[in-house]
Amino acid sequence: ELEYTYRLRPAKDFGLPFNASFKVINAALVPTIPNNACSDIENVEDIIGNVALIQRGECSFLEKTINAERAGARAAIITEIGSQTPEFDYYTEMVHDNTDRETNIPAGFLLGKNGQIIRRTLDKLGRKYAVINLPVNLTFT
Secondary structure, three states: OOOOOOOEEEOOOOOOOOOOOOOEEEEEEEEOOOOOOOOOOOOHHHHOOOEEEEEOOOOOHHHHHHHHHHOOOOEEEEEOOOOOOHHHHHHOOOOOOOOOOOOOOOEEEEOOOHHHHHHHHHHHHOOOOEEEEEOOOOOOO
């Protein structure tokens, strides 16, 4: 039900890039507990070696990514939690929070309601994760 290519906007000025040297094949996209990853992630066993799916809000994008990295995630994907309009995506930039902290994993923002759809579908199917591949580079003309 979730098989699709999703648009992801990479973090602007922190973390590693999603590029050819970063490959994740058949990894689990695992929703974090707590959903916003603003504190220590509780489901570390599920996150280790996989990609963390995190809800936006309550702390900086960098804080969320650092907590995902501490839990053993290979990357962090942050999603919208509200029902924003599609135009809202164009104004969302994942930027550094001007602290002296850094992270060594890639992070990206999943555009639109895709994060909500993924979470709802996982809940409906009783699954703890979705299988993903990163990166997928597509050029549209």
